[in-house]
Amino acid sequence: MNKIEEIKILLDPIAKISSIEIVDIQYVKENGVWILRIFIDKDGGVTISDCENISNVFGVILDESNVLKNSYYILEISSPGLNRVLKKKESFKRFIGSVVRIQTFELINNQRNFLGKLLDFKNNKLKIDDVTNGIVGIKFLNIKKANVVTDHSI
DSSP states (O other), X not given: OOHHHHHHHHHHHHHHHTTOEEXXXXXXXXXXXXXXXXXXXXXXXXXXHHHHHHHHHHHHHHHHSSTTTTOOEEEEXXXXXXXXXXXXXXXXXXXXXXXXXXXXXXXXXXXEXXXXXXXXXXXXXXXXEETTTEEEEEEGGGEEEEEEXXXXXX
């Protein structure tokens, strides 16, 4: 199990109690300093106050746990933003009707990058109306990277 999975397992129950969804976790070293970025969301959107409150709660839990022991790190809590990352099956279902950008591990119709309206998500497969190839089916396990796109002209 890697650090990100350990952090997620530790913090998910607290997030659920707080009616917060952990959208993404990044643990990266930048300029010699470890940064733990946690992107959160909730129905109606996340406020600065939500980020501050969750930062305080998560900070205490992380400091008391052994997950990041002997590590100096900076904790950053923020909303996923308008072009939010899509990782969970539930997120794909939630954003049906939105324009998405998807990168796949394997080629589909000689392409790996797709942009278009997310039409459906069923049986671990999504359908997208891609600007290049029309309606394309993509298996969930074939998705390398995906995000909602708000700055589009489709």
